[in-house]
Amino acid sequence: MLSTMQDGQLSIATLLRHGSAVHAGSEVVTWTGTEGRITTFAQVGTQSAQLANALRGLGVTGDQRVATFMWNNAEHLTAYLAVPAMGAVLHTLNIRLFPEQLTYIANHAEDHVVIVDGTLVPLLAQHLPTFKTVKHVIVANGDAAALQAPEGVQVHAYADLLAAQSTEFDWPEIDERAAAAMCYTSGTTGNPKGVVYSHRSIWLHSMQICMADGMGLSSADRSLVIVPQFHAMSWGLPYAAFMSGASLIMPDRFLQPEPLVKLIEATRPTQSAAVPTIWQGVLAHLDAHPADLSSLREVVVGGSACPPSMMHTFAEKYGVHIVHAWGMTETSPLGTLCRPPAGLSEKQTWAYRYTQGRLPAGVSARLVGDGGEELPWDGESVGELEVRGPWITGSYYRLDEDGEGTEKFDGGWLRTGDVGTLTPDGFLTLTDRSKDIIKSGGEWISSVELENAVMAHPAVAEAAVIGIPDPKWDERPLVTVVLREGVEAQPEELRGFLTDKVAKWQLPENWAFIAEVPKTSVGKFDKKVLRAQHAEGKLDVRHLD
Structure with missing residues (x-):
C-alpha cells in the first residue's frame, strides 16, 4: 500500500x-x-x-x-x-x-x-x-x-x-x-x-540544524558564520539559514580576535559557530579589551574538544552558552549536539555539557572494540565510534586505484577514527582520536583529558599532548604548553596543578614550552607536526623525575 x-x-x-x-x-x-x-x-x-x-x-x-x-x-x-x-x-x-x-x-x-x-x-x-x-x-x-x-x-x-x-x-x-x-x-x-x-x-541535515535539539535556528536569529564555507560546508549553516530565515553575518577575511569582537559588537549576532581555537583567541583578547557580547545566545563548537574551563569562563563572565557538537566532513558534518536533559541539578547539567552531545534521529552509532566486538552503551566501555545515516557518506569520491580509503567503511558503517563512550541515553564522550590516544604500561591515557586539565591553569593559553616513546612504559605523555602573554609558569607548578585532576600514574613528566601549537587548515591541533618536531629534536623537553 x-x-x-x-x-x-x-x-x-x-x-x-x-x-x-x-x-x-x-x-x-x-x-x-x-x-x-x-x-x-x-x-x-x-x-x-x-x-x-x-x-x-x-x-x-x-x-x-x-x-x-x-x-x-x-x-x-x-x-x-x-x-x-x-x-x-x-x-x-x-x-x-x-x-x-x-x-x-x-x-x-x-x-x-x-x-x-x-x-x-x-x-x-x-x-x-x-x-x-x-x-x-x-x-x-x-x-x-x-x-x-x-x-x-x-x-x-x-x-x-x-x-x-x-x-x-x-x-x-x-x-x-x-x-x-x-x-x-x-x-x-x-x-x-x-x-x-x-x-x-x-x-x-538542514532540518536537523534548525531543530530545537540541533542548533535551533529560526527567523529571529542572526548567525555569525565563522566556520569557513570550505570546511564541511560551513557546518550546514548557510542552507539552514535559507530554510529558517535566520540572517547570516559573514566575517569575510576578518577572522582575528580583535576584528571578530568588533564585528560582534557592531552586528549583534545571536548565535555563532567555530572551532575552539577561535574562541580561545577571542577570550584572550577580551581579557585585555573587554567588550559587549550580550547579544550572543550561544556558540556551537566542534572540530575538537572544548576545554571545560573555557566553557565556564564564557558563561560566567560574558553570559555566552558554549554548546559542544561533534562531526566531520564525512557526516555533513552534524553527528551529535549537546542539549542536556531537563530536570537536572547544575552539576549534572554541566557533566552533560562536557560531552560531545546526543545522537539525533538521523545518525545511528555503535562502539567497536579492538577485537571488532560491539560494545555496550554504558558510559564506560571505550571503543571506536562508527556511524551511519542519510547525511553520512557511504564511500569516498573516485577512490585511488589502490583503494586507499576503503578501510574507513565497514559493512555500511563509517569508521570515524574517534574513540569514546556512549551513555544509555545516547550522549557521546570522545576521549581521543585513535591515532592520538597514548598507551602507557598497557593502560590508555586520553590526550584530550590531559589537555583540558592543563588548560584550566590560569597561566596556560593552549596545551597539546602527544605520546612519545618510553623504554619502560612503551609511551608516556609529552605536554606542549603555550603560556599566556606576560605570564610565567614552570613544569613543576603545572604538574602539581594536575595532582587532584588525573590519576597519579597519568601525571606527565615530559613538558615543553612552545610559542604556538601548530594548527591544521581548519584550526585543529596538528599533532603530527608536534610528533615530527619531537622526533627531530626540535622541542626543548623538560623531564621531571
Missing part, C-alpha cells in the same frame, strides 16, 4: 525559491572591516539566477564542478545556492591546503570553473597553472585584470558577468539523490578524500 502524499524533490532549487521569497527580508551581512555590507535574501535569489545564467554561458550545462576559492561572504552564499540549484556541483576549495593537496583536489574533482575572491587572487595565481581542467575563473570583490591566467583559461569580472544576465532562471527539476556539493577531507595521511553531498542529504 502506498501513501496518498504528494511527492517532491528535496532540492537546493526548492530551498532557494523558499528562502528568497518567504524570507526575502532576511539579511546577509558581509563584514568589510569597518561596517557590514547588506544583501537581502531576495537579492541573493536574484543574483543566484544571474550567476546560473552566466555559468550556463561558460559551458556549465550539466553536473560540471564549479569551485569556490573564497571567504565567507554574500557572493560565496550565492554560489552555494546557484550552482547546485542549476544542476551543477559546488566544490569548495580549502584556501589553507598545501599547494600539492590543492592541485590534487582541483584535478581529482575536475573543476571547470573557479570563483575567487579578489584578495585571494595572488594565492590562486600560484596554483592555477597546475589545474588541468579549469577553463574559466570568475573574480569577485576585486580586479579581474590582476589575475594573469595561463593559456586556455578565461578570466571574468563577477559584477560585470552578472550584470549582463537575466534575473530570471528556469531552475530544473533535479533528482534529490544527485550530487549537489563536494568537500575534501583535510586528512593527515595520503591524499585528501572527496565527500559528495546530495540535495536530499543537505535538506535533511
